Amino acid sequence: MAEKIGVSAQNINDIEGWRRFPRTDTLVKIAAALEVEVYQLFIPQDKTPVIIEETPENEKLRTQMTNEIVEELRLGVNKMLDKIKKESL
Numbered sequence: 001m002a003e004k005i006g007v008s009a010q011n012i013n014d015i016e017g018w019r020r021f022p023r024t025d026t027l028v029k030i031a032a033a034l035e036v037e038v039y040q041l042f043i044p045q046d047k048t049p050v051i052i053e054e055t056p057e058n059e060k061l062r063t064q065m066t067n068e069i070v071e072e073l074r075l076g077v078n079k080m081l082d083k084i085k086k087e088s089l
Helices: 008-018 024-034 038-042 054-087
Strands: none
Touching: 024 038, 024 054, 038 054
16 A cells, blocks of 8 residues: 555555554555545444535535545644653653
8 A cells, every 4th residue: 555655555555554544645545546435434333334416516616625534644643643642751
């Protein structure tokens, strides 16, 4: 995966181990490599996939929602990781 999307293997390892949350562009690359939408990376595997009709309007909304969700998740995870780091010092 790392080679396919142009990041280090350590970066992927940190993401998989929840030691680092990926940047938005990295999430987009991971989703593209897996041939899924970014939001699908956050759907538990035992759930039925959501299929959204491909229209320009839906694409615009999907992009906006994806960006907002990714930013919110990134900020939350980074805040949590900062708290863990402070507590472990």
